Ligand SMILES: Nc1ncnc2c1ncn2[C@@H]1O[C@H](COP(=O)(O)OP(=O)(O)O)[C@@H](O)[C@H]1O
């Protein structure tokens with residue numbers, strides 16, 4: 360039996376998402392999610408293809424316990440880690456620094472380098488490492504591949520990657536802009552070009568990845584030239600719970616005037632800010648609903664306005680960075696589903712050739728679709744992201760030397 364399947368693991372700080380993909384036929388034999396790891400009750404939802412989901416609520420103390428539960432669920436469907444069809448495990452790793460520009464087979468040296476990057480990705484890399492270590496222990500016979508969020512952004516020119524701070528300090532502590540969500544930006548920018556019937560190498564794209572975390576990127580002829588996240592996934596757009604851009608002096612001010620510690624400010628900006636900080640809800644669905652009805656519509660409206668104002672500024676900035684833009688692509692939970700966000704983000708940018716067609720924008724659909732009027736100078740599109748497929752494709756190509764088309 361040929362091994363054509365890849366298990367993709369996305370180990371977050373309190374969750375593990377997983378998908379089993381078959382590269383021969385494009386099917387997904389199983390998908391699942393464990394949430395609230397480390398809390399009193401965790402929830403596991405496992406969905407075998409074509410059959411009902413199974414849900415379990417029980418304490419899951421850590422990533423090791425979580426991955427063992429995933430392996431058990433897969434086993435129950437005859438899809439376990441010892442299945443001869445499984446070719447590899449692909450891991451999302453958030454921070455790859457400057458070293459990792461490509462997907463990489465994991466060995467001790469790679470693990471050590473991911474560990475070395477923990478100080479610049481304290482929320483993400485420890486969880487990624489825990490996931491990898493457990494998967495290696497559970498399936499030592501399988502090749503395991505790290506696919507880095509930062510990799511796609513390593514093509515940024517030096518002037519876009521550098522902060523204007525003392526070079527000696529920056530170099531000593533690896534302080535520079537790395538960018539994240541690269542797997543999504545790579546996939547979506549390619550799909551956006553395809554939607555226009557153009558080659559990625561001849562297309563300029565602005566990608567707006569708006570999920571819980573949110574980032575924008577400027578992609579020139581298939582290569583990333585700028586992105587909104589920086590040293591960590593805190594810079595840039597307004598997010599569910601993260602502030603995005605703030606004056607760094609906010610930190611000094613809160614230290615001196617409010618007596619907050621650096622750790623407290625870290626939590627403030629990463630977990631108590633963004634939409635949540637502005638209006639008490641981090642979920643854009645709730646924000647949109649409250650704007651229409653709630654007793655405190657005003658706070659929700661302000662949160663929405665701050666969110667889309669920041670988006671508009673980045674769209675304008677990346678027009679300037681790219682010179683010519685062929686398509687603006689919205690993706691991830693908010694980008695794919697929230698028509699009012701898309702409409703508000705391009706309102707007022709008619710001078711840049713941007714507009715959405717209200718009917719196209721409101722229409723629902725599963726695949727890539729245009730939402731700009733047919734006559735628009737710049738296309739605006741909704742492109743569903745698929746980070747799992749991209750991770751599986753890169754993992755499979757690396758371990759088998761075959762592309763999906765050859766399988
Ligand atoms: N129908 C919708 N309308 C508005 N926002 C939505 C809708 N569906 C999902 N979202 C938003 O998408 C976010 C999650 O996006 P997603 O890309 O799944 O996040 P992540 O992968 O970063 O966890 C949610 O926080 C929610 O605000």
Ligand SMILES: CC(=O)OP(=O)(O)O
Pocket residue numbers: 453508539540570571572573592
């Ligand atoms: C890097 C990052 O922000 O990831 P996520 O959106 O999964 O939090």
Ligand SMILES: [Mg+2]
Pocket residue numbers: 570691
């Ligand atoms: Mg996502």
